[in-house]
Amino acid sequence: MLVVLFCSSAAWATDIEVSGKYSLRGQYISNDSSLSEDANSYMYYDQDFNLTTKYAINDATFVSMRAAMVDYDWGENRNLSGSLSGTTLTLSQNVDDNISIERLWGGHTFGNGGKLEFGLMTGASWATAFGDNAGGKYRIKYTHPMGDATLYAIVEKQHEEGSRTPNTEDAENDDTDAYYLAASFKAGEINILPLLAYVTIGSSDIDQEQDQTNWTFDLGFDGAAGNIGYEGEIIYNSFDPDGGDSWNTYGAYVNGWFNHGAGKLGLALAYGSWDDDEGKGFGMGEDFGDTIIVGSGWAGFGSTSLKSSGGKDMWEFSAATLGWLYGDYAVSDDLTINGRFAYGMSNEDSVDWEDATF
Numbered sequence: 001m002l003v004v005l006f007c008s009s010a011a012w013a014t015d016i017e018v019s020g021k022y023s024l025r026g027q028y029i030s031n032d033s034s035l036s037e038d039a040n041s042y043m044y045y046d047q048d049f050n051l052t053t054k055y056a057i058n059d060a061t062f063v064s065m066r067a068a069m070v071d072y073d074w075g076e077n078r079n080l081s082g083s084l085s086g087t088t089l090t091l092s093q094n095v096d097d098n099i100s101i102e103r104l105w106g107g108h109t110f111g112n113g114g115k116l117e118f119g120l121m122t123g124a125s126w127a128t129a130f131g132d133n134a135g136g137k138y139r140i141k142y143t144h145p146m147g148d149a150t151l152y153a154i155v156e157k158q159h160e161e162g163s164r165t166p167n168t169e170d171a172e173n174d175d176t177d178a179y180y181l182a183a184s185f186k187a188g189e190i191n192i193l194p195l196l197a198y199v200t201i202g203s204s205d206i207d208q209e210q211d212q213t214n215w216t217f218d219l220g221f222d223g224a225a226g227n228i229g230y231e232g233e234i235i236y237n238s239f240d241p242d243g244g245d246s247w248n249t250y251g252a253y254v255n256g257w258f259n260h261g262a263g264k265l266g267l268a269l270a271y272g273s274w275d276d277d278e279g280k281g282f283g284m285g286e287d288f289g290d291t292i293i294v295g296s297g298w299a300g301f302g303s304t305s306l307k308s309s310g311g312k313d314m315w316e317f318s319a320a321t322l323g324w325l326y327g328d329y330a331v332s333d334d335l336t337i338n339g340r341f342a343y344g345m346s347n348e349d350s351v352d353w354e355d356a357t358f
Contacts, residue, residue, distance in 0.1 A: 015056035022049045031299075045074040050102070060110075066103035102136050114144040123156060125287070126182070127193045127220020130233040130253040130270065132287040133307075133314060149185035152195075156180070161204055174202040193220040212241040230256040237282070247275045249282035262330040267323070272302075274319035274347045280304060281319025281348060289316045301358060303350045319347045 024047045031039030048071045054064045105119030123137030138157045143150060156178040162171035182195035194217075201212040215238050222231035232254040240246040250273045257266030272282035281304045289300075300306050302318030326340035346356040 014058060017054040017056075018051070020049065020051040023047065046072065047074070052103075061106070061108045063106045064103065065101065068100050068102050070098050071100070105139075112144075114142060117141045117143070123154075126195050126218055128222070128231050128233045128253065128255075129287040130220075130284060131218070131235045131251060132285040133316075134287055149183060152180065152182040152184075154178075154180040154182075158199070159202075161202060165204065173200075174204050176201045189225060190221055190223040194218070195220075212239065214239050227259045228256065229259065230254070235282075239280075245278065247278040247280055249273050249275060249280060251282040251284060253284075253288075264328040266326050268326070270317070270320075270322040272317060272319050272321075272347065274349070276349050279350065283307065284317040284320070284322075286314040286316050301344060301356075302346060303348060303353050317344070319353075320344050321347060 024045070026043065026045050028041065028043045030041035049069045050066055050071075051069065052064070052066045054062060056062050101120070103120055103122065105117055105121040107115055107117035109115045118140045119138070120136045121139055121141065122134055123139060125132045125134035139154055141152065141154045143152055145151075157175070158178055159176035161174035161176075162168075165171045165174070168174075176199070178197060178199045180195060180197050182193070184191065184193045186192070197214075197216040197218070199214040199216075201214065203211050217236045218233065219235075220231075220233040223229070232252070234250075234252045236248070236250045238246065238248050251271055253268070253270040255266060255268035257264055270284060270288075272284055274281045281302050283304065286307075300315035300318065301320055302316075305316050305318040307314045307316070322342065322344040324340050324342035326338065328336060328338040330336045342358075344358050346353040348354055348356075
Protein backbone atom coordinates (compact mmCIF):
# COMPACT_ATOMS: atom_id res chain seq x y z
CA MET A 1 0.00 0.00 0.00
CA LEU A 2 2.85 2.39 0.84
CA VAL A 3 4.56 1.69 -2.49
CA VAL A 4 1.34 2.38 -4.38
CA LEU A 5 0.76 5.56 -2.38
CA PHE A 6 4.23 6.96 -2.97
CA CYS A 7 4.43 5.99 -6.64
CA SER A 8 0.92 7.02 -7.64
CA SER A 9 1.12 10.36 -5.84
CA ALA A 10 3.04 11.87 -8.76
CA ALA A 11 -0.08 11.53 -10.89
CA TRP A 12 -2.07 14.07 -8.86
CA ALA A 13 0.42 16.04 -6.76
CA THR A 14 2.22 19.00 -8.32
CA ASP A 15 4.91 19.08 -5.64
CA ILE A 16 6.18 16.46 -3.18
CA GLU A 17 8.41 17.30 -0.20
CA VAL A 18 10.08 14.49 1.74
CA SER A 19 12.08 14.91 4.94
CA GLY A 20 13.05 12.65 7.81
CA LYS A 21 15.00 12.16 11.01
CA TYR A 22 16.69 9.12 12.51
CA SER A 23 18.15 8.80 16.01
CA LEU A 24 19.81 6.02 17.96
CA ARG A 25 20.77 6.16 21.61
CA GLY A 26 22.00 3.96 24.43
CA GLN A 27 20.66 4.75 27.88
CA TYR A 28 21.62 3.99 31.47
CA ILE A 29 18.83 4.47 34.01
CA SER A 30 18.94 4.19 37.80
CA ASN A 31 16.15 4.66 40.34
CA ASP A 32 13.46 5.52 37.80
CA SER A 33 10.74 5.28 40.48
CA SER A 34 12.33 8.25 42.34
CA LEU A 35 11.29 6.58 45.61
CA SER A 36 14.05 4.09 46.42
CA GLU A 37 17.29 4.70 48.29
CA ASP A 38 18.81 1.44 47.03
CA ALA A 39 17.51 1.18 43.48
CA ASN A 40 18.38 -1.15 40.65
CA SER A 41 19.69 0.15 37.34
CA TYR A 42 19.32 -0.98 33.75
CA MET A 43 20.57 -0.17 30.25
CA TYR A 44 18.99 -0.38 26.80
CA TYR A 45 19.13 0.87 23.20
CA ASP A 46 16.27 2.49 21.33
CA GLN A 47 15.83 4.09 17.94
CA ASP A 48 13.39 6.38 16.17
CA PHE A 49 12.92 7.05 12.45
CA ASN A 50 10.29 9.52 11.26
CA LEU A 51 9.52 10.12 7.58
CA THR A 52 7.43 13.18 6.66
CA THR A 53 5.90 13.57 3.21
CA LYS A 54 3.83 16.52 1.99
CA TYR A 55 1.85 16.33 -1.25
CA ALA A 56 0.90 19.73 -2.68
CA ILE A 57 -2.09 19.27 -4.97
CA ASN A 58 -1.95 22.96 -5.90
CA ASP A 59 -1.08 26.21 -4.16
CA ALA A 60 -4.15 25.93 -1.90
CA THR A 61 -4.57 22.21 -1.19
CA PHE A 62 -2.25 19.66 0.42
CA VAL A 63 -2.04 16.28 2.12
CA SER A 64 0.68 15.60 4.71
CA MET A 65 1.78 12.35 6.32
CA ARG A 66 4.32 11.33 8.99
CA ALA A 67 5.24 7.69 9.46
CA ALA A 68 7.30 6.16 12.29
CA MET A 69 9.34 3.11 11.36
CA VAL A 70 10.88 0.52 13.70
CA ASP A 71 10.39 2.96 16.58
CA TYR A 72 10.96 0.90 19.71
CA ASP A 73 13.56 -0.47 22.13
CA TRP A 74 15.94 -3.05 20.65
CA GLY A 75 14.94 -6.58 21.62
CA GLU A 76 11.55 -5.42 22.85
CA ASN A 77 8.97 -8.19 23.18
CA ARG A 78 6.80 -7.27 20.21
CA ASN A 79 4.30 -10.05 19.44
CA LEU A 80 6.99 -12.70 19.87
CA SER A 81 6.14 -16.38 19.49
CA GLY A 82 8.58 -19.20 20.25
CA SER A 83 9.24 -22.93 20.16
CA LEU A 84 11.50 -24.89 22.46
CA SER A 85 13.65 -27.69 21.08
CA GLY A 86 15.85 -29.26 23.72
CA THR A 87 17.57 -26.32 25.39
CA THR A 88 17.23 -23.96 22.41
CA LEU A 89 14.41 -21.41 22.30
CA THR A 90 13.64 -20.10 18.80
CA LEU A 91 11.70 -16.83 18.62
CA SER A 92 9.92 -15.29 15.65
CA GLN A 93 8.70 -11.69 15.61
CA ASN A 94 5.55 -10.32 14.03
CA VAL A 95 6.72 -7.13 12.32
CA ASP A 96 3.33 -5.98 11.03
CA ASP A 97 3.43 -2.94 13.34
CA ASN A 98 6.95 -1.83 12.42
CA ILE A 99 5.42 1.06 10.45
CA SER A 100 2.82 3.33 12.07
CA ILE A 101 1.14 6.42 10.64
CA GLU A 102 1.50 9.12 13.30
CA ARG A 103 0.03 12.00 11.27
CA LEU A 104 -2.17 12.08 8.18
CA TRP A 105 -4.21 15.15 7.38
CA GLY A 106 -5.29 17.35 4.51
CA GLY A 107 -6.03 21.03 4.15
CA HIS A 108 -7.31 23.74 1.84
CA THR A 109 -6.86 27.52 1.97
CA PHE A 110 -9.82 29.54 0.72
CA GLY A 111 -9.78 32.86 -1.11
CA ASN A 112 -10.54 34.80 2.10
CA GLY A 113 -7.39 33.39 3.75
CA GLY A 114 -9.24 30.91 5.93
CA LYS A 115 -7.74 27.42 6.09
CA LEU A 116 -9.66 24.20 6.73
CA GLU A 117 -7.67 21.16 7.91
CA PHE A 118 -8.97 17.68 8.71
CA GLY A 119 -7.52 14.36 9.78
CA LEU A 120 -4.89 13.07 12.19
CA MET A 121 -2.82 16.13 13.16
CA THR A 122 -0.83 17.36 16.16
CA GLY A 123 -2.91 18.33 19.19
CA ALA A 124 -2.63 18.73 23.00
CA SER A 125 -0.18 21.58 22.41
CA TRP A 126 -0.57 25.34 22.81
CA ALA A 127 1.60 28.43 23.42
CA THR A 128 4.71 27.19 25.29
CA ALA A 129 5.58 23.58 26.18
CA PHE A 130 4.01 24.07 29.63
CA GLY A 131 1.11 21.64 30.12
CA ASP A 132 1.67 20.04 26.69
CA ASN A 133 1.43 16.36 25.74
CA ALA A 134 1.65 16.78 21.98
CA GLY A 135 0.45 13.83 19.94
CA GLY A 136 -1.74 12.80 17.04
CA LYS A 137 -5.39 13.89 17.38
CA TYR A 138 -8.30 13.42 14.98
CA ARG A 139 -9.50 16.95 14.29
CA ILE A 140 -11.38 19.33 12.07
CA LYS A 141 -9.62 22.68 12.37
CA TYR A 142 -10.45 26.06 10.88
CA THR A 143 -7.96 28.96 10.98
CA HIS A 144 -8.99 32.47 9.98
CA PRO A 145 -6.66 35.51 9.81
CA MET A 146 -8.01 38.91 10.87
CA GLY A 147 -5.34 41.55 10.39
CA ASP A 148 -2.67 41.01 13.05
CA ALA A 149 -4.82 38.39 14.78
CA THR A 150 -5.64 34.78 13.97
CA LEU A 151 -8.70 32.87 15.15
CA TYR A 152 -8.93 29.09 15.59
CA ALA A 153 -11.93 26.75 15.92
CA ILE A 154 -11.36 23.03 16.44
CA VAL A 155 -13.53 19.95 16.86
CA GLU A 156 -11.61 16.92 18.17
CA LYS A 157 -12.78 13.32 18.39
CA GLN A 158 -11.04 11.71 21.35
CA HIS A 159 -13.10 8.53 21.59
CA GLU A 160 -15.95 7.07 19.53
CA GLU A 161 -18.29 4.77 21.45
CA GLY A 162 -21.78 5.57 20.20
CA SER A 163 -21.31 4.10 16.72
CA ARG A 164 -20.60 0.71 18.30
CA THR A 165 -24.12 0.63 19.73
CA PRO A 166 -26.18 2.24 16.93
CA ASN A 167 -29.49 0.84 18.24
CA THR A 168 -29.07 2.55 21.63
CA GLU A 169 -30.91 5.80 22.19
CA ASP A 170 -28.65 8.85 22.71
CA ALA A 171 -25.60 6.66 22.14
CA GLU A 172 -23.62 9.71 21.03
CA ASN A 173 -23.45 10.71 24.72
CA ASP A 174 -21.02 7.81 25.15
CA ASP A 175 -18.47 9.55 22.91
CA THR A 176 -15.65 11.77 24.13
CA ASP A 177 -15.34 15.02 22.15
CA ALA A 178 -13.37 18.22 22.64
CA TYR A 179 -14.13 21.71 21.33
CA TYR A 180 -11.60 24.56 21.19
CA LEU A 181 -11.78 28.29 20.54
CA ALA A 182 -8.46 30.11 20.44
CA ALA A 183 -6.73 33.21 19.13
CA SER A 184 -3.31 34.76 18.71
CA PHE A 185 -2.71 38.50 18.52
CA LYS A 186 -0.17 41.17 19.38
CA ALA A 187 -0.35 43.83 22.07
CA GLY A 188 2.65 46.03 21.33
CA GLU A 189 5.65 43.69 21.35
CA ILE A 190 3.83 40.93 23.24
CA ASN A 191 2.21 37.95 21.51
CA ILE A 192 -0.90 36.86 23.43
CA LEU A 193 -2.45 33.42 22.94
CA PRO A 194 -5.74 32.67 24.75
CA LEU A 195 -7.51 29.31 24.42
CA LEU A 196 -10.77 27.92 25.78
CA ALA A 197 -11.42 24.15 25.69
CA TYR A 198 -14.55 22.17 26.54
CA VAL A 199 -14.54 18.35 26.73
CA THR A 200 -17.49 15.98 27.09
CA ILE A 201 -16.54 12.51 28.34
CA GLY A 202 -18.82 9.51 28.01
CA SER A 203 -18.65 5.76 28.53
CA SER A 204 -20.77 2.75 27.69
CA ASP A 205 -23.03 2.60 30.74
CA ILE A 206 -26.70 2.15 31.39
CA ASP A 207 -27.75 5.77 31.95
CA GLN A 208 -26.58 6.98 28.51
CA GLU A 209 -25.56 10.32 30.00
CA GLN A 210 -22.25 12.13 29.71
CA ASP A 211 -20.10 10.99 32.61
CA GLN A 212 -17.85 14.03 32.97
CA THR A 213 -17.31 17.48 31.52
CA ASN A 214 -14.02 19.36 31.64
CA TRP A 215 -13.12 22.87 30.62
CA THR A 216 -9.78 24.61 30.42
CA PHE A 217 -8.70 28.22 30.09
CA ASP A 218 -5.15 28.66 28.82
CA LEU A 219 -3.37 32.00 28.39
CA GLY A 220 0.10 32.04 26.86
CA PHE A 221 2.40 34.92 25.94
CA ASP A 222 5.87 35.62 24.60
CA GLY A 223 7.87 38.57 23.37
CA ALA A 224 11.20 40.36 23.25
CA ALA A 225 12.62 43.75 24.15
CA GLY A 226 16.13 44.30 22.87
CA ASN A 227 18.37 41.54 24.21
CA ILE A 228 15.70 40.33 26.63
CA GLY A 229 13.24 37.57 25.71
CA TYR A 230 10.42 36.06 27.73
CA GLU A 231 7.53 33.59 27.61
CA GLY A 232 4.90 32.32 29.99
CA GLU A 233 1.62 30.47 30.36
CA ILE A 234 -1.26 30.23 32.85
CA ILE A 235 -3.63 27.22 32.77
CA TYR A 236 -6.82 26.61 34.77
CA ASN A 237 -8.66 23.26 34.60
CA SER A 238 -12.12 22.43 35.92
CA PHE A 239 -13.38 18.82 36.19
CA ASP A 240 -17.05 18.02 36.82
CA PRO A 241 -17.91 14.29 37.00
CA ASP A 242 -21.55 13.19 36.88
CA GLY A 243 -22.61 12.20 40.39
CA GLY A 244 -19.28 13.07 41.98
CA ASP A 245 -17.43 16.02 43.47
CA SER A 246 -15.87 18.51 41.09
CA TRP A 247 -12.29 19.69 41.41
CA ASN A 248 -9.92 22.24 39.90
CA THR A 249 -6.23 22.38 39.12
CA TYR A 250 -4.10 25.28 37.91
CA GLY A 251 -0.53 26.06 37.00
CA ALA A 252 1.70 28.92 35.92
CA TYR A 253 5.05 29.23 34.16
CA VAL A 254 7.33 32.14 33.32
CA ASN A 255 10.74 32.17 31.64
CA GLY A 256 13.01 35.12 30.93
CA TRP A 257 16.44 35.25 29.31
CA PHE A 258 19.19 37.67 28.31
CA ASN A 259 21.11 37.33 25.03
CA HIS A 260 24.67 38.68 24.87
CA GLY A 261 26.75 37.89 21.81
CA ALA A 262 27.03 34.11 21.49
CA GLY A 263 25.75 33.56 25.03
CA LYS A 264 22.35 33.29 26.66
CA LEU A 265 21.46 33.34 30.36
CA GLY A 266 17.95 32.63 31.66
CA LEU A 267 15.79 31.96 34.70
CA ALA A 268 12.50 30.01 34.69
CA LEU A 269 9.86 29.29 37.34
CA ALA A 270 6.85 26.96 37.28
CA TYR A 271 4.06 26.08 39.70
CA GLY A 272 1.41 23.33 39.78
CA SER A 273 -1.44 23.12 42.30
CA TRP A 274 -2.59 20.18 44.44
CA ASP A 275 -6.19 19.33 45.42
CA ASP A 276 -5.93 17.54 48.76
CA ASP A 277 -9.60 16.49 48.86
CA GLU A 278 -9.47 14.68 45.52
CA GLY A 279 -5.78 13.75 45.57
CA LYS A 280 -5.22 15.38 42.17
CA GLY A 281 -2.30 17.48 41.01
CA PHE A 282 -1.75 19.84 38.09
CA GLY A 283 0.37 18.10 35.45
CA MET A 284 2.98 20.20 33.65
CA GLY A 285 3.00 17.86 30.66
CA GLU A 286 5.45 15.39 29.20
CA ASP A 287 6.80 17.92 26.70
CA PHE A 288 7.60 20.41 29.43
CA GLY A 289 9.36 17.73 31.48
CA ASP A 290 11.76 17.00 28.64
CA THR A 291 13.54 20.27 29.40
CA ILE A 292 14.88 18.75 32.65
CA ILE A 293 16.17 15.21 33.28
CA VAL A 294 13.78 14.72 36.20
CA GLY A 295 10.24 14.53 34.83
CA SER A 296 11.44 13.25 31.47
CA GLY A 297 10.50 10.05 29.67
CA TRP A 298 11.87 7.88 32.48
CA ALA A 299 10.71 9.27 35.81
CA GLY A 300 8.05 11.60 37.10
CA PHE A 301 7.84 13.88 40.12
CA GLY A 302 4.58 13.62 42.06
CA SER A 303 2.04 10.91 42.86
CA THR A 304 -0.07 11.69 39.76
CA SER A 305 2.91 12.22 37.45
CA LEU A 306 2.42 8.96 35.50
CA LYS A 307 -0.20 9.00 32.77
CA SER A 308 -0.91 6.67 29.88
CA SER A 309 -1.95 7.54 26.35
CA GLY A 310 -2.34 5.04 23.53
CA GLY A 311 -0.61 2.36 25.58
CA LYS A 312 2.43 4.60 26.18
CA ASP A 313 3.49 5.76 29.64
CA MET A 314 4.06 9.51 30.00
CA TRP A 315 5.90 11.12 32.89
CA GLU A 316 5.63 14.73 34.01
CA PHE A 317 5.96 17.11 36.93
CA SER A 318 2.78 17.06 39.01
CA ALA A 319 1.82 19.43 41.85
CA ALA A 320 5.31 20.90 42.14
CA THR A 321 7.15 24.21 42.32
CA LEU A 322 10.22 24.39 40.08
CA GLY A 323 12.98 26.83 39.29
CA TRP A 324 16.03 26.59 37.10
CA LEU A 325 18.91 28.81 36.06
CA TYR A 326 20.33 27.98 32.64
CA GLY A 327 22.85 29.18 30.12
CA ASP A 328 23.85 28.51 26.50
CA TYR A 329 27.03 29.43 24.67
CA ALA A 330 27.66 29.00 20.93
CA VAL A 331 31.33 28.09 20.62
CA SER A 332 30.95 27.98 16.83
CA ASP A 333 28.27 27.46 14.21
CA ASP A 334 28.62 23.72 14.79
CA LEU A 335 28.95 23.51 18.58
CA THR A 336 26.80 24.88 21.41
CA ILE A 337 27.38 24.20 25.11
CA ASN A 338 24.45 24.46 27.52
CA GLY A 339 23.85 23.73 31.16
CA ARG A 340 21.42 24.36 33.97
CA PHE A 341 20.87 24.12 37.71
CA ALA A 342 17.36 23.09 38.72
CA TYR A 343 15.57 22.78 42.04
CA GLY A 344 12.04 21.65 42.78
CA MET A 345 9.74 20.77 45.66
CA SER A 346 6.42 18.97 45.88
CA ASN A 347 3.20 20.81 46.80
CA GLU A 348 1.46 17.58 47.86
CA ASP A 349 0.25 16.43 51.26
CA SER A 350 0.43 12.75 50.27
CA VAL A 351 2.40 10.16 52.22
CA ASP A 352 5.19 9.57 49.68
CA TRP A 353 5.58 13.07 48.29
CA GLU A 354 5.02 15.52 51.15
CA ASP A 355 8.15 17.73 51.48
CA ALA A 356 9.84 15.88 48.59
CA THR A 357 12.55 17.86 46.77
CA PHE A 358 15.02 17.34 43.94
